[in-house]
Amino acid sequence: MTAEQRLRADAQRNVEGIRRAALDVFRTGGLATPLDEVARVAGVSKGTIYHRFGSRRGLIDAVVEELVAEQVREIIEAVEALDGPLVRFEEWLLRTWLLQFDEPAANDVLVRMLPESEPLTTLCDRAAKFGRRLLDDAQAAGVVRPDLTPEDLTCLILERGVIVRACTKQTRADYRRRLDFVLHGLRTPPGITAAGS
Amino acid sequence: MTAEQRLRADAQRNVEGIRRAALDVFRTGGLATPLDEVARVAGVSKGTIYHRFGSRRGLIDAVVEELVAEQVREIIEAVEALDGPLVRFEEWLLRTWLLQFDEPAANDVLVRMLPESEPLTTLCDRAAKFGRRLLDDAQAAGVVRPDLTPEDLTCLILERGVIVRACTKQTRADYRRRLDFVLHGLRTPPGITAAGS
DNA sequence: GCATTACTTGACTGCATCGTCAAGAAGCTA
DNA sequence: TAGCTTCTTGACGATGCAGTCAAGTAATGC
Missing domain, CATH: 1.10.357.10 (Tetracycline Repressor, domain 2)
Structure with a gap:
């Protein structure tokens, strides 16, 4: 994960937080849950999710x-x-x-x-x-x-x-x-x- | 249908047209088909459907x-x-x-x-x-x-x-x-x- | 401690659909 | 045919979600 190592500390933290939030939210509501919900739980904005994972699919791929x-x-x-x-x-x-x-x-x-x-x-x-x-x-x-x-x-x-x-x-x-x-x-x-x- | 008799001629025609369009459209696409589609087929505006049938449900009740x-x-x-x-x-x-x-x-x-x-x-x-x-x-x-x-x-x-x-x-x-x-x-x-x- | 670069934000566009309403069109009556 | 009444219209506001981006914020290296 050299790529992830190069992330700035706050970004690193956010990626982890988003992953955890996504696991939590998707587990409860399924993969169709709005990303705003994941963002809310992770305590970041939706934009950050898109910036880090590219798309809804990118996030799902990362946690599925x-x-x-x-x-x-x-x-x-x-x-x-x-x-x-x-x-x-x-x-x-x-x-x-x-x-x-x-x-x-x-x-x-x-x-x-x-x-x-x-x-x-x-x-x-x-x-x-x-x-x-x-x-x-x-x-x-x-x-x-x-x-x-x-x-x-x-x-x-x-x-x-x-x-x-x-x-x-x-x-x-x-x-x-x-x-x-x-x-x-x-x-x-x-x-x-x-x-x- | 005294109530329908009192409709103006164009309104009368439209009610019939809408009914026929609804039967046609719903038969093909189910009851969830957008009313814009019914309006298009009937050759009227969506507003007319709401005016005549009150609501989506009203139209469905009338043809179901x-x-x-x-x-x-x-x-x-x-x-x-x-x-x-x-x-x-x-x-x-x-x-x-x-x-x-x-x-x-x-x-x-x-x-x-x-x-x-x-x-x-x-x-x-x-x-x-x-x-x-x-x-x-x-x-x-x-x-x-x-x-x-x-x-x-x-x-x-x-x-x-x-x-x-x-x-x-x-x-x-x-x-x-x-x-x-x-x-x-x-x-x-x-x-x-x-x-x- | 300051410049640089990476990162985050949230308001915005786009899309699809529902249902509404003021203004304009058309039928009806005398 | 004039004038009244009924009817139609389509632009508009609301909703809910996807995805974007210019502008603001914060970590980092020197």
Whole structure:
């Protein structure tokens, strides 16, 4: 970070303050929160944010990793520790959906707001790739409907994202209960014995 | 309509023109379309719309019946003609979801945008009441999961509403295919023999 | 301690939309 | 056709957020 070393002391302080404020504010309100709010919390003016980070996207790129990566990684690790293709598949989906409910910022990432942002896209792809592997395994075992595609999986997460954004009134318990209906709909229907060739 | 008879000839013409433009514009773009657009199509100024209909809501109230009631009624009639509680329940849900995809205005009504609007709420309640009856029948027959509540049903339609609004890129065929997953998830899971007491 | 340069500020422009209103246009009546 | 009344107009004010920049402030090096 030679570039950051060259900053004047006050600028250095501000960069840190803005980062911390952004983490705080985005964590609570999602990535769409007005930058005036971040500026207010950081105790600087909006101009300073633009001067330091170039743009709204620049600021998001600078904090998204710290904001979300950990949580996505945690889910992957927790699922890796489980046994059985169906359990693993469903637990991953379930935890992802709950993360979307609990963390507006994580949801914004998973919904691919700002598709131009590289660190954000990277995070997203990592999760998608893992999900795809679980889907493959579950379908190979014949426990998840064979006509479910990786795109369907992406869509299921995207859909959940717009739902949690729009239906802010529902309780977590209700949200959680309804997820079971969806999961149940993804299992191999009775009458089908195994996945296709 | 004595009140309308008293309008001056040009005003009369404009009211009609605005109504027709609103039907046209709302049908295509949903109830959130800017009134400037309606004004443009009607060939009047925005001021005239406000003068004649009082507010955006006033205009919507004046056309929503003609815009959506017919379609909701059609679905109910088509479903009434079917046999079997599961078929009826699923066909109603399916047709409602497809209506939401095909008609932005109908979707806006079902999603309860403008909860203050009386004709809009009436339409909505009519649909909900019918759905509830189908749910009762299907649960009594043991073909739909007994823990599905009428609120869940409302929620399923609401969810679909925000999804079609947000995911405008998906093809109708994909949307349709995925609905089957959801329907499947609402059926009685294996291992449960009949609905509760 | 002073000049220099880096940094910060907040008022400003731009955009999109809602809804209003004074002034002007047009229909209506005698 | 004159004069009254109704109706229409479009510029305007308000809102909320993004992003910019000239002018002011403060750290730094000598």
